[in-house]
Amino acid sequence: MKASLSMKRAETSDGERGATPTGARARRPSLIDRIGDQLPKIVVAPTFLITLVFVYGFIAWTTYLSFTRSTMRPSMVWEGLRPHERLWGNPVWHTALGNLGTYALLYIGLSTLMGMLLAILLDQRIRAEGALRTIYLYPMALSFIVTGTAWKWILNPGLGIEKLMHDFGFQDFQFQWLVDPDMAIYCLVIAGVWQSSGFVMAMFLAALRGIDGEIIKAAQIDGAGLLRIYARIIIPMMRPVFLSSFIILGHLAIKSFDLVVALTGGGPGNATALPATFMYEMTFTRNQVAVGAASAVVMLMTVCAVIVPYLYSELRPKGGAHG
Amino acid sequence: MASLSIRNVQKRYGALDILKGVDIDVGDGEFLVLVGPSGCGKSTLLNMIAGLDDISAGEIAIDGRRVNELHPKDRDIAMVFQSYALYPNMSVRQNIAFGMEMRGVPKPERERAIGQVAKLLQIEPMLDRKPSQLSGGQRQRVAMGRALVRNPKVFLFDEPLSNLDAKLRVEMRTEIKKLHQRLGATIVYVTHDQIEAMTLATRIAVMRGGELQQLGTPHEIYTRPNNVFVAGFMGSPAMNLIPALVSGGDGGPMVRFSTLDGGAGLALGADLARRVRPGQEVLLGLRPECFSDLGDEHSRGLPTFACTVELTEPTGADLLAMLTLGGVETVARLRPDAAVHPGASAVFAVDMTKAVLFDPASGVRI
Numbered sequence: 001m002k003a004s005l006s007m008k009r010a011e012t013s014d015g016e017r018g019a020t021p022t023g024a025r026a027r028r029p030s031l032i033d034r035i036g037d038q039l040p041k042i043v044v045a046p047t048f049l050i051t052l053v054f055v056y057g058f059i060a061w062t063t064y065l066s067f068t069r070s071t072m073r074p075s076m077v078w079e080g081l082r083p084h085e086r087l088w089g090n091p092v093w094h095t096a097l098g099n100l101g102t103y104a105l106l107y108i109g110l111s112t113l114m115g116m117l118l119a120i121l122l123d124q125r126i127r128a129e130g131a132l133r134t135i136y137l138y139p140m141a142l143s144f145i146v147t148g149t150a151w152k153w154i155l156n157p158g159l160g161i162e163k164l165m166h167d168f169g170f171q172d173f174q175f176q177w178l179v180d181p182d183m184a185i186y187c188l189v190i191a192g193v194w195q196s197s198g199f200v201m202a203m204f205l206a207a208l209r210g211i212d213g214e215i216i217k218a219a220q221i222d223g224a225g226l227l228r229i230y231a232r233i234i235i236p237m238m239r240p241v242f243l244s245s246f247i248i249l250g251h252l253a254i255k256s257f258d259l260v261v262a263l264t265g266g267g268p269g270n271a272t273a274l275p276a277t278f279m280y281e282m283t284f285t286r287n288q289v290a291v292g293a294a295s296a297v298v299m300l301m302t303v304c305a306v307i308v309p310y311l312y313s314e315l316r317p318k319g320g321a322h323g
Numbered sequence: 324m325a326s327l328s329i330r331n332v333q334k335r336y337g338a339l340d341i342l343k344g345v346d347i348d349v350g351d352g353e354f355l356v357l358v359g360p361s362g363c364g365k366s367t368l369l370n371m372i373a374g375l376d377d378i379s380a381g382e383i384a385i386d387g388r389r390v391n392e393l394h395p396k397d398r399d400i401a402m403v404f405q406s407y408a409l410y411p412n413m414s415v416r417q418n419i420a421f422g423m424e425m426r427g428v429p430k431p432e433r434e435r436a437i438g439q440v441a442k443l444l445q446i447e448p449m450l451d452r453k454p455s456q457l458s459g460g461q462r463q464r465v466a467m468g469r470a471l472v473r474n475p476k477v478f479l480f481d482e483p484l485s486n487l488d489a490k491l492r493v494e495m496r497t498e499i500k501k502l503h504q505r506l507g508a509t510i511v512y513v514t515h516d517q518i519e520a521m522t523l524a525t526r527i528a529v530m531r532g533g534e535l536q537q538l539g540t541p542h543e544i545y546t547r548p549n550n551v552f553v554a555g556f557m558g559s560p561a562m563n564l565i566p567a568l569v570s571g572g573d574g575g576p577m578v579r580f581s582t583l584d585g586g587a588g589l590a591l592g593a594d595l596a597r598r599v600r601p602g603q604e605v606l607l608g609l610r611p612e613c614f615s616d617l618g619d620e621h622s623r624g625l626p627t628f629a630c631t632v633e634l635t636e637p638t639g640a641d642l643l644a645m646l647t648l649g650g651v652e653t654v655a656r657l658r659p660d661a662a663v664h665p666g667a668s669a670v671f672a673v674d675m676t677k678a679v680l681f682d683p684a685s686g687v688r689i
Contacts, residue, residue: 212406215411
């Protein structure tokens with residue numbers, strides 16, 4: 001009787017040790033085990049360090065530079081708000097901001113509209129939908145440099161549309177937006193919308209496919225025509241997609257640089273200068289690193305103003321009374 | 324309120340026959356339940372009545388007017404969907420009003436109609452909420468409100484209770500029945516739940532594989548199923564189908580079947596006896612409640628047989644006894660205090676006036 005009792009005790013204590021990880025660690029874990037436990041942290045560490053230094057570190061450094069006397073090379077001599085005053089006293093900066101306003105408004109608005117229309121049309125169970133979807137999505141795979149160069153040729157009066165129409169015999173045809181200081185900014189919009197609307201379309205298409213077919217049937221029985229169904233029921237249901245596409249297109253617009261460089265080079269004159277091209281010019285060609293850094297800080301704050309409310313609304317715990 | 328007639332309606336997708344010619348007439352104020360297993364075509368038929376699916380052949384008429392070519396909105400029907408299909412961006416009030424708004428009903432009239440329906444369905448406190456803020460049962464009420472407010476000729480229900488939990492389902496079932504009694508509306512209701520069909524319908528259409536198996540009142544369907552499919556589908560526990568042999572006897576023809584203890588025979592009623600001949604193989608259809616133990620006063624004067632009870636399942640209201648008759652598992656529903664015990668033999672009385680016979684080859688009732 002006694003023997004069997006003690007045996008039982010031995011068994012249970014053995015079992016407990018085997019079952020709990022703390023018990024296993026007490027038994028001198030091998031080096032491999034310890035590395036294994038730490039592996040995820042070890043793998044992530046380099047990326048974390050690189051991001052910390054080269055993203056957040058350089059943000060901090062740029063912010064600091066925007067308060068210094070840096071000209072051609074970075075300098076650590078503190079100058080307070082002087083570079084910011086010079087930035088806001090520069091008429092080209094104001095032109096760039098104005099251009100950004102025009103460009104961002106039209107680019108976001110038209111891309112969303114085009115993307116939504118394409119998605120609605122593609123959602124009508126048409127033939128060869130897969131192929132069409134790929135065709136519309138392809139521009140997103142191109143770099144803005146390629147888009148800019150292609151559209152530079154298309155819009156160039158001596159090479160593109162105008163020459164084509166002249167060759168067709170329409171000698172009076174004029175299309176010179178690219179070299180017209182008042183219209184050149186719209187060339188940027190055309191190229192940008194061409195590139196991005198396919199991507200917006202993909203987002204809208206995914207959302208349209210997620211709509212319960214019974215809702216549409218119910219609306220048909222309720223007597224709504226196709227147009228009404230879209231206007232009153234389907235498009236209002238797309239609200240999250242509108243928000244996502246606004247965020248994505250918004251930050252793309254603010255940091256637009258390569259498209260301008262490839263398509264217009266900021267010209268004619270400063271007609272298509274954007275904050276990003278302004279920043280590049282100040283920092284790397286005009287030897288005014290401090291002013292460039294100041295403009296970069298303003299851009300960062302603009303992007304934050306767009307992204308932070310979005311992240312806040314996405315990341316806060318769900319379950320409130322909001323529909 | 325109106326009548327609905329479905330004449331030889333067929334549906335084909337390419338070479339696939341979904342509906343193979345269905346004929347049903349629904350009178351004014353009737354509650355027709357289409358019931359059948361998944362894929363039997365009942366939902367397709369409902370969608371065709373609604374106008375959401377084309378009709379390949381045949382005719383559907385509402386109040387004598389052919390509606391085959393009419394758009395759903397012109398058929399004067401309302402439909403309640405399984406997923407409720409509420410418009411998520413609109414408040415409950417807007418959801419209910421949407422159909423009237425699309426038909427150009429003036430605002431004061433809309434408000435009055437919404438008020439009436441909200442009162443009827445007790446959804447007044449939630450009129451300004453969004454569907455996402457409602458529970459399943461509340462959404463179901465709103466979906467019914469959206470249908471009721473238009474006062475259409477025919478109401479269509481597509482499995483409206485299958486997304487609710489069991490308790491709520493029973494409550495809503497009762498409510499739908501009350502609504503039907505109060506409004507006297509013509510309703511076509513699709514479900515795969517035979518209890519819903521039995522409790523709600525004034526007439527049931529049992530469907531399988533795109534064909535109508537039987538159309539009749541719940542009582543007819545339950546007591547005189549046309550074939551073994553209907554017999555097995557309707558009723559829970561299902562009707563027992565016992566392989567048996569007809570033999571001649573002193574008191575007229577009997578059905579003989581094997582039991583675990585050998586065999587047993589039961590005299591056929593005069594009505595059934597006329598339709599069979601000795602030596603014929605049949606399936607004896609007995610509802611579980613046809614059985615009773617000898618302690619039950621209903622057992623007096625009924626033919627009896629003895630059999631070993633394999634298992635008992637007390638449900639509270641009844642005692643279910645499992646037997647093996649004719650080689651198949653058979654359920655007998657007895658009084659809760661019936662003196663039967665698993666493993667022991669017991670004598671059962673059988674109400675043969677409620678028995679039905681089927682042809683084992685074709686499955687059709689004899």
